[in-house]
Amino acid sequence: xxxxxxxxxxxxxxxxxxxxxxxxxxxxxxxxxxxxxxxxxxxxxxxxxxxxxxxxxxxxxxxxxxxxxxxxxxxxxxxxxxxxxxxxxxxxxxxxxxxxxxxxxxxxxxxxxxxxxxxxxxxxxxxxxxxxxxxxxxxxxxxxxxxxxxxxxxxxxxxxxxxxxxxxxxxxxxxxxxxxxxxxxxxxxxxxxxxxxxxxxxxxxxxxxxxxxxxxxxx
Numbered sequence: 001x002x003x004x005x006x007x008x009x010x011x012x013x014x015x016x017x018x019x020x021x022x023x024x025x026x027x028x029x030x031x032x033x034x035x036x037x038x039x040x041x042x043x044x045x046x047x048x049x050x051x052x053x054x055x056x057x058x059x060x061x062x063x064x065x066x067x068x069x070x071x072x073x074x075x076x077x078x079x080x081x082x083x084x085x086x087x088x089x090x091x092x093x094x095x096x097x098x099x100x101x102x103x104x105x106x107x108x109x110x111x112x113x114x115x116x117x118x119x120x121x122x123x124x125x126x127x128x129x130x131x132x133x134x135x136x137x138x139x140x141x142x143x144x145x146x147x148x149x150x151x152x153x154x155x156x157x158x159x160x161x162x163x164x165x166x167x168x169x170x171x172x173x174x175x176x177x178x179x180x181x182x183x184x185x186x187x188x189x190x191x192x193x194x195x196x197x198x199x200x201x202x203x204x205x206x207x208x209x210x211x212x213x214x215x216x217x218x219x
Contacts, residue, residue, distance in 0.1 A: 061087065061094045068098070072105055081105050096122075096132060103139070112147055116140050134162055138169050138176070145180050152184050171203040175211070191218055 068083035084105065087098035103118035119140035123133050141159050144150040159180070162173035174193045181189035197203050197211035 061090070061092075065094050065097065068101065072101065077105060077109060096128060100132075100136070100139075103136075107143055112143055115143055119143075131168065134167065134169050138162055138172055141173075142176055145176060145183060152180060155180060171197060171200065171207055174203075175207060178211070178214070187218055191215060194218070 064083060065087060068080050068087065071077075071083065072080035081102065084098040084102045087094050088102055089095065090098075099118060099122055103115045103122075106112075106115040106118060119136040122128055122136040123140075125133075128136075137158050141155050144155045156177065159173045159177050161167075163170045163177070167173070174197050178190045178193035178197070181187070181193065194211040194215045198208050198215060200208065203211075
């Protein structure tokens with residue numbers, strides 16, 4: 001009986017050590033994962049938009065949008081927000097991108113609730129193509145993961161459909177699911193997502209490398 005008790009105690013201690021390790025990985029790398037996923041999404045979104053809209057865009061809107069982006073990057077938040085609001089009121093691709101940018105401005109300013117509402121409005125808009133509805137779901141999930149007290153099961157349910165084969169956001173969704181698993185102490189779940197990413201030749205090279213590095217730490 002003593003041997004069984006000792007074995008149980010050892011298993012319990014081992015499990016606590018593993019959970020502690022996962023939490024340490026989340027605290028150290030969670031923001032890196034979220035930031036990396038966001039950058040990847042931004043790059044893909046930019047490509048998708050320009051591929052579809054470049055020849056149709058009016059020069060004035062293009063210049064105004066770029067100027068607003070520069071203002072946002074320079075920390076001129078009020079000016080950038082005003083410009084994006086003006087553009088968001090217009091139809092077409094620039095209006096939609098401006099709505100995404102407004103949500104991003106709110107997120108960077110710590111206005112998480114406002115950013116989530118902006119993404120929710122995009123998802124509910126019947127005129128928005130499915131590609132960008134999925135993008136809004138992805139970005140809102142990233143904000144939820146980074147916020148304490150979020151409904152982790154709801155976030156997981158939102159991200160899981162985005163991992164389907166052929167979805168352009170699938171790799172970022174997998175990385176966010178790994179981040180969510182790390183945050184909740186689910187080492188096995190994190191490894192599942194990271195292993196799939198590290199072996200996927202279609203995933204961006206930096207994302208595969210990041211997944212491999214995290215797997216090394218979690219093993």
